[in-house]
Amino acid sequence: MASSANSNPVPKLYRSVIEDVINEVRELFLDEGVDEQVLMELKTLWENKLMQSKAVEGFHTEEQAALQAAAHQQAQQAQQATQQAQAQQVLLPPQQQVTSWQSTRPTVTSAPQQQVIVQDPKILQHMSATGMSAAATAATLALPTGVSPYHQLITSQGQILQFVRAANGAQYIIQPQQQMVLQQQVLPQMQPGGVQAPVIQQVLAPLQGGHPQQTGVIIQPQQIVLTGNKVQQNAQVMQMPGQPGQVQQIQQQVQQVQQAQGGAAPGPPQQQAKQQPPMMLQVDGAGDTSSEDEDEEEEEYDEDEDEDKDKDGGEDGQVEEEPLNSEDDVSDEEDQELFDTENVVVCQYDKIHRSKNKWKFHLKDGIMNLNGRDYVFSKAIGDAEW
Amino acid sequence: MAYQLYRNTTLGNSLQESLDELIQTQQITPQLALQVLLQFDKAINTALANRVRNRVNFKGSLNTYRFCDNVWTFVLNDVEFREVTDLVKVDKVKIVACDGKSSDYFSHSSLIIRPRLFLTQ
Numbered sequence: 001m002a003s004s005a006n007s008n009p010v011p012k013l014y015r016s017v018i019e020d021v022i023n024e025v026r027e028l029f030l031d032e033g034v035d036e037q038v039l040m041e042l043k044t045l046w047e048n049k050l051m052q053s054k055a056v057e058g059f060h061t062e063e064q065a066a067l068q069a070a071a072h073q074q075a076q077q078a079q080q081a082t083q084q085a086q087a088q089q090v091l092l093p094p095q096q097q098v099t100s101w102q103s104t105r106p107t108v109t110s111a112p113q114q115q116v117i118v119q120d121p122k123i124l125q126h127m128s129a130t131g132m133s134a135a136a137t138a139a140t141l142a143l144p145t146g147v148s149p150y151h152q153l154i155t156s157q158g159q160i161l162q163f164v165r166a167a168n169g170a171q172y173i174i175q176p177q178q179q180m181v182l183q184q185q186v187l188p189q190m191q192p193g194g195v196q197a198p199v200i201q202q203v204l205a206p207l208q209g210g211h212p213q214q215t216g217v218i219i220q221p222q223q224i225v226l227t228g229n230k231v232q233q234n235a236q237v238m239q240m241p242g243q244p245g246q247v248q249q250i251q252q253q254v255q256q257v258q259q260a261q262g263g264a265a266p267g268p269p270q271q272q273a274k275q276q277p278p279m280m281l282q283v284d285g286a287g288d289t290s291s292e293d294e295d296e297e298e299e300e301y302d303e304d305e306d307e308d309k310d311k312d313g314g315e316d317g318q319v320e321e322e323p324l325n326s327e328d329d330v331s332d333e334e335d336q337e338l339f340d341t342e343n344v345v346v347c348q349y350d351k352i353h354r355s356k357n358k359w360k361f362h363l364k365d366g367i368m369n370l371n372g373r374d375y376v377f378s379k380a381i382g383d384a385e386w
Numbered sequence: 387m388a389y390q391l392y393r394n395t396t397l398g399n400s401l402q403e404s405l406d407e408l409i410q411t412q413q414i415t416p417q418l419a420l421q422v423l424l425q426f427d428k429a430i431n432t433a434l435a436n437r438v439r440n441r442v443n444f445k446g447s448l449n450t451y452r453f454c455d456n457v458w459t460f461v462l463n464d465v466e467f468r469e470v471t472d473l474v475k476v477d478k479v480k481i482v483a484c485d486g487k488s489s490d491y492f493s494h495s496s497l498i499i500r501p502r503l504f505l506t507q
Contacts, residue, residue, distance in 0.1 A: 348486035
C-alpha cells in the first residue's frame with residue numbers, strides 16, 4: 001500500500017484542473033450562448049488529446065475501460081449483439097476463420113430464423129460502426145464490383161439465402177444450419193502489385209436432413225488485405241439450406257459472383273498498372289542541376305549558401321571525393337531516447353545563485369516533460385556547472 | 387493575472403488544440419477560447435501551488451543561461467532528475483522559469499515557445 005500512496009500525482013492533478021476549468025467556463029459558455037454540449041465536447045477533446053499524448057500514465061484509462069466494458073455488456077444482452085460480437089470475432093482473426101466459426105456455432109444455433117434476416121442490415125451497420133474506414137464503407141455501398149451488397153436468394157424451399165457484404169468488401173453468407181462442411185477455394189492472386197485476388201470460400205452443407213433452425217454463423221475470408229483505398233478481396237460465404245437442390249443453386253450463385261468479381265478484379269489492377277508508368281529514371285550523372293534550379297526558385301537563399309559551402313569544402317578538402325563526404329555530422333543525437341520531445345521544465349524561480357561557474361537553482365511549482373512523460377513538482381533544487 | 391507560462395505543457399497544449407478545433411468548426415469564438423485559456427492559467431497556477439507537494443533535485447552541466455524580462459531560461463546537459471521514488475536522466479533539458487515572487491503583469495506569451503494564433507489580438 002505504501003507504493004500506491006506514492007503513486008503518480010499527475011493524473012489526479014490534471015483531472016482536477018480539467019474539472020475546475022470546465023466548471024469555471026460553463027458560465028462563460030452560457031453567457032456567450034454556446035450550448036453545454038460544446039463544453040462537453042471541449043472536455044472530451046481535451047481528455048482524448050491527453051490520453052493520446054501518452055505523457056500521463058493511467059489518465060482516465062480506468063474509467064473509460066469500465067465504461068466500455070459496461071457498454072459491451074449492455075450490448076451483449078440483446079440477442080442481436082451476440083451475432084454482432086460473433087461477426088466481430090470472425091472479422092478480427094481472418095486466419096482463424098475455421099476455428100472461430102466452429103467455436104461460435106453452439107451459441108449461434110439458438111438464433112431463430114427471423115432474427116437472422118432482420119439482423120443482417122444491423123450487422124452491416126455495426127460493422128461499419130466498428131471503425132471501418134469511410135472509404136471502405138463507401139466502396140461497399142458503391143458496389144465497385146457490380147455486386148449488390150445484399151443478395152437474397154429465395155430457394156425452392158422458401159428459405160432465404162443472404163449475401164451480406166461487409167465493409168471490408170468481404171461477403172458473408174449466413175449459414176442456416178449447424179452441420180457444415182467447409183470447403184475453401186483460394187484463387188491465385190491476380191497481380192503482385194498489391195492487389196489481392198478474391199478469396200472465395202465455398203461452404204457446402206451436408207446433404208442430410210435440414211435443421212429448422214438457422215445458424216447465424218458467418219465465415220470470414222482467410223485474407224483480408226486493404227490495398228490503399230481499394231478493397232479487392234471478396235469472400236463469399238454461402239448460406240446452406242441443407243438441401244441438395246439448394247446447394248446447387250448456391251454453387252451457381254457463387255460461380256456467378258466469382259465471375260463477376262473475376263471480371264472486375266483485373267479491371268482495377270490494370271488501371272493501377274496504367275497509372276504507374278509515369279515514373280522516370282534518371283540515367284545521367286548525379287551532378288545535375290535541374291532539381292536545384294527548381295528549388296532555387298523557391299528558396300534561393302538557402303540553396304546558394306549550401307552550394308557555396310559545398311564548393312568550398314570540395315576545393316579546400318579532398319578535391320577528388322564528392323563534396324558530400326567532406327563534412328560529416330558529428331552529432332551524438334542518436335544516443336538520446338527515441339522520443340523527439342524536447343525535455344522542458346516550466347516553472348517559477350525562488351532564487352538563482354551563481355558563484356564563479358557554479359550555479360544553484362531554487363525552483364517551484366513546475367511541470368516537467370522528460371523523455372515524453374509528464375512530472376510535476378512543488379519545489380526543485382538543482383546544481384550545475386557552466 | 388496569472389502566468390501564462392503553463393500553456394506550453396501537455397495539459398495546456400491539448401487544451402489549446404481542442405479550442406482550435408472548436409474554433410475551426412465555429413462552435414466557439416476566439417474570444418471565448420481566450421477566456422478559457424485565461425481560466426486555465428488561473429486553475430493551473432492554483433493547482434500547482436496548492437495540490438502538489440513533492441520535491442525534486444537535479445544535477446547537470448549548464449550549457450546556456452539567459453535572463454530577460456525577469457524570465458530565466460537555461461539549457462542544461464546530461465541532467466539527472468531525482469525524486470524520492472525514481473531517477474530520470476536526460477541529455478538536454480530546457481528550463482523556463484518566471485519570477486516566483488510576484489505575479490506578472492506582462493503576458494509572457496511571446497516567450498512561450500509555440501505561440502498560438504489567437505493570442506495575437
